[in-house]
Every structure is written in structure tokens, then in C-alpha cells.
Amino acid sequence: MGPGPINADPRVLRAMSAQLVGQYDPAMTAYMNETMELYRGVFRTANAATLVVDGTSRAGIEAALVSLIEPGDRVLVPVFGRFGHLLREIAERCGAEVHVVEREWGTVFTPAEIERAIVETRPKLVAIVHGDTSTTLAQPLDELGALCDKHGALLYTDATASLGGNLFEVDAWGIDVATAGLQKCLAGPSGSAPITLSERAVGVVNARKSIEAGIRSVGDAVSASPIRSNYFDLAMILDYWGPKRLNHHTEATTMLYGARECARLLVEEGMPEAVERHRLHGSAMVAGLVGLGLELFGDQGVRMNNVVGVEIPAGIDGDAARAALLADYGIEIGTSFGPLHGRVWRIGTMGYNARRDTVLTTLAALEQVLRRGGVPVTAGGGVGAAIDFYGER
């Protein structure tokens, strides 16, 4: 019940125990095509270039940034939490001239603030986190695509923490590139990074295409400004996933099975229904935490549905309380990073763990741990408030 990774859905685990097939077996390439189509549904996009990168969500971020950014490119990174710093860090390693604007952790940007920064820095790319798990908040993105388009910038966003549990509309919001992972609302393990690219982004990437020596044919592309990474070269990866089936990496078969099943779960449920499920159980958790007398962290108007931050009450050792929850109740919750470490707990209700029983069990266990830690709590206050919340519906 932390900020992720969380328990995987048993259907995902079963899918991942299936026997392997060969890399170019028609069954395998059919699974790859199905996975592409399923993630178009998850990302709410018609983008042909929708696939998974073989690595964790951070691999998806780096694949996007290293493929889009040429050394010297100006990149604007609005930072409102730890993962904004990660985007800045990766963009810097790609050789970008990075401009950062920052908001205090616990708040997000207004569109006008971001537009002002765009006007000042004239970036080729705006890179921004959607939901930053470190603060539990989600930056509203619905106006940002149009803003970037108006000023001639590409828009990249990292939706790892938010996708599946919060409204996320690649096409309607005009997002050029989005990446994610399986270990949050997608109910799978870390290790596969769904990604989608608009036609415009594909054009930028393909302009740098360089087919590698050893499999290059006469007439194949050799760019003057090749992408700095081979593994994350989206131009080659797109040809691997496309009809050319260019030999690149050997697709991680078991992770593909897992990624496919994660998307099937969401698409079968319906994306609006999945978001509503996260809203329901996330709100019940919040009601329960308030019922226990805890203070919430951050601007609750833009909190993600799937994770909430609470101030660690005075007088209790936050890490010892987390250890007790894990050891005595088998429940994991998280602390946070940097300025919030030891000050804030993060409690998730996401993916397979967005359920009534997990919410009530967590609240019941937390009440016991708080009481034994010397924090005054109303007996049954958390569970009662959550049940009342569910009952009202």
C-alpha cells in the first residue's frame, strides 16, 4: 500500500508464467501487435508508434529524452517534485541546455506560469512529470499541449505514477510523447515501459535514424547526428516493432506477456471505470486517514487518485512505524524523498490494491500502530470514516 511498486494482479502473474516463444515466431509478433493496440487504448491515442521499451519506467523516460534531444537542444523542465529533478538530470546527460522552473513541493504550476517559462526559454522540448509520486500531486496537463504547439515546442510527459488511475488523454491533450511503467495503477511488475509518440515526435526521432553496422543494408539510413544510445534508439526500436522487424534487442518475452495482460485488464474494465475505481478507493482512504486525525500533505485539489501524502504525527518515529506495519501486518507504506523524507508518509491505493478490503485493513492496522506509538487516535475512527464514505455511495 505504498507509492508503488504494489502487488501485481494475479492475472498478470499467471500471464507471466507462460512458456516463451521465439523472437520472430508469428505468435510472438502477434502479441507485440496486440500490445501496441492495447496501449493505444490505455494512453487514449491513435498513435501508430505505441509500444513498450524493455526496462523500468526510467528506461522509458531515457528512451524518450535521448531520442528527442540532440546535444545543445534547449529543454524546459518544470519541477514540482523529485521526479521533475530526474527529468532534468536525464536531459542534462543527453547534452541538453536545460532550463528549470520550480514550484514548492506540495503545489503544481498554473498553465500561465509554464507559458511564461516557455516564452522566456524558447525550448525545443517541454518535459514534465504528470503525477509526481514524491508529492502525490498531478500537474494538470489539459492545456499544455496547445501551449507547446503555439510556441513550437514538443511536449513530453512521464505518466508512470498516474496512468490508469487518473484521467490521462494523450490525443485530446496534445501530448507528443508519454511514457509509463507497470508497477503503479497498471497492476504489474516494474520492468516494461509503455511509450507512445505522436507523428510529429516520430518525425523528429526518425530524422536521426542510423541503422547499426552489422545489419545495415545498402541505402539504409546513417545520420549525421545519431541518437547517443543504441539500446534506447527509438528510431530502430520503432523498426523492430514495425513491419520491417529490424533486429534490435531480443524482446523481453515474459515482460511483454505481463505488459499485455496489464493493458487487457484496464481495457476490459474501461479506462473511465478504472479511473473511477481509483477515485473511489483513494477517496475512501483519504476519508479514513482524516478520520484517524491525520493531516494531509499538499494541495488536495490536484492530488492523484491513487496515492495520498500524510504528515507523520508528532512524537512517532515514521520509519519505525512503517517497519511495524510491515512486520506485524504485512502492509508496506512509503515515506518520501528529499525535504519530505521522515516528514510525510505516502499511502497508495492503486492497481490490484485499489480495493475496499485493502483500504479498511490498512486503516485498521495503521490505527493500532499509531496507538502503540503513542499517537492519540479515535478507536475505529479511520475504518468508520471509510465505511461511511463507501456507504454514502
Place this chain on the structure above:
Amino acid sequence: MGPGPINADPRVLRAMSAQLVGQYDPAMTAYMNETMELYRGVFRTANAATLVVDGTSRAGIEAALVSLIEPGDRVLVPVFGRFGHLLREIAERCGAEVHVVEREWGTVFTPAEIERAIVETRPKLVAIVHGDTSTTLAQPLDELGALCDKHGALLYTDATASLGGNLFEVDAWGIDVATAGLQKCLAGPSGSAPITLSERAVGVVNARKSIEAGIRSVGDAVSASPIRSNYFDLAMILDYWGPKRLNHHTEATTMLYGARECARLLVEEGMPEAVERHRLHGSAMVAGLVGLGLELFGDQGVRMNNVVGVEIPAGIDGDAARAALLADYGIEIGTSFGPLHGRVWRIGTMGYNARRDTVLTTLAALEQVLRRGGVPVTAGGGVGAAIDFYGER
């Protein structure tokens, strides 16, 4: 029965269907530590820096090269097949000044040839493939560590295709960095890349350490020449796997379970015993192919135990024959790359598929496909020769 990926061992698949645990759960960090120790056994090394990179075998290669190579560094790549070209390609993208020496596909280098190239180019790093699946041959490496040491170069090798099925001795051979994958003799799926680094290599990597913004503390390292990739920054990855447990990527839990089980299988069997099993069944396959009247490809004195190349007989369409084997018998074999595409088939006996029944079934099916394709074959010649081979033992 191709050059890999191959069927996974059912024990690996079962391990990968286990429920997830949290990233810093004591159970998870204990699995990580166990996995490090197990891979020391697989790599035959005492290197503390032994772990898995989250990505395919190609991710392991890039992590090694991008972490070792600073732009402008001289790198020598002896190339004797397609994957030598891959090393060259990745080293070039890392900004290295790459020097290549080449041998005709189907042959390998003598130590003297490599030493001559080292003397001529004075590289910081020699990067060489151990077993190049494209040609099925393994470059003898037992003298190379001492040669590199003598000339002040680091030695990196890609053991993806060979590890577990052929003698491979990191410490005894003086290899600084070696990487692999699970999808060959390790009997698992692609998606996790075991890697080991000598103390000397760790020193080179750590000299470039830069802890990323967002989690950096006062006094933490900031390098003037940071590693160009964040995801593949082995200095940070080592701190994630080490006692600091620095937050980096979110370890791919299911792939870790798989990687751990692959290593447990090999260590329980014993590395010499695993190599002998690959030699036995690989040799039986070779005897059977010769018994069918096929010509072998490449220098048989340095063939890997786990894969053999055969010339596609005149008069038959190689790809149609492979398609028939797959469609009618459920058996996949491979062709090769570049100059060998359509000229050579590659037939593997590796990992879970290094068994008597897989060898005999493949030979029986291949005989039928060859006959129906118009190739003259002795009835029972392949299976007979393999059974004779097994019987002699």
C-alpha cells in the same frame, strides 16, 4: 531450438509467477543479495560488483560500455561476427575513438593478432564478444586478460551467447567486465542482464560518479565527466545494489525472481556439469546433422557447445524449410545475419532445451522437412548418428 531465445525452464517460469514485494522490503533486498552471490558462482568470480541490469542483454552491454568509456577514449573491438559490430556501434555512440580489427566470419582471432592490434592502437578498453551467435564460434579468451593487463587496457566481454554452456572464467581469465542475458544457456527469458565488474573496473566507473539531483545530499559526488546515461550509470546502480540502497530505478521484481532462479539452476547443477551437459547434447546434435549429410559452418575447433551452424543444402528454400519446421513440428531453428542470411541455419541445444529428447525430435523432424524439400537424406541417418553418439558414452 534456434540460437536463442529458447524455452525457459519451468522452474524459472514458476519463480516468475510469485507475488511481488516492495522495493526495499527486507525480503526483496535479501533476494537481491542472494542474486549477486549466485551470479558470482555463474561468472566464476569473487567480484563484489556482480548484479543484474534491468533490460535485455544489449542493455548490459550498453551499461558496461557507457559507464567505462568517456568520449574520446580509444577502444579496440576485434570483430568476428555480427555482435562484434554491435559492440563497435555502441562504443561509437558512447563517443569512443573505435578501432576495429576483423576476421572472416567463421574464424576467430589468435591471441597474437589481438596483441598486435593492442600494441598498434593502445586502447583504454578492449571490447570483444566471447561467443558470437551469428557465426556460432567462441573466441578463446583465456590469454586475453593477461595481454590486456600487460598493455594497460581494460577487458570487456559479452558472454550472452556462451555463459553457462561453455567454460567461462572471469577471475581466472582476468576479465574486467562481463555481461550476459538469460535467454540462452541460462534457461530464462530475455529482460535481465547479469553483469560483473572487477575492482579495477569499479574504480574507473566510480571515478565518474555523479549522484542525481533530487536525491543528492551535501557532499555527494558530482563528476566533471558524468556517465552519459542515467539509466545505465553503473556507479549509481552499484550504490542501489550496495548497502547504501541509493534510490535509482525500481528493480524489476519479476525479472529478478527469474534471474535468481536461472542462476540457482546452474549453481545447483554445478558450472562444470552444466558445460558438460551442453557439450554432450550439442555434440549429439552435430553428429546427427552430419549423419543427415549436412555440411557444418565455421571452424569446428572453436564452436560453442550450445549452437551449431549448418550450410543450407542446395535446392531448398531455407526460410520455407524453417517455416515448415515451426508450423508442422513446433520447432524453431534460426538463420543468420548479413553474409550468412539464407546461407546458414543455426540450431541450438541450450538451457532447458539441451536434452536428448529435443535433439532426437529436432533431427527426426528436420529429416522429414529436408526430404519433402527435395534434399536427399538417409532415412534415420540423423537420429541414428545421434543415438550412436549417446550410446558410445
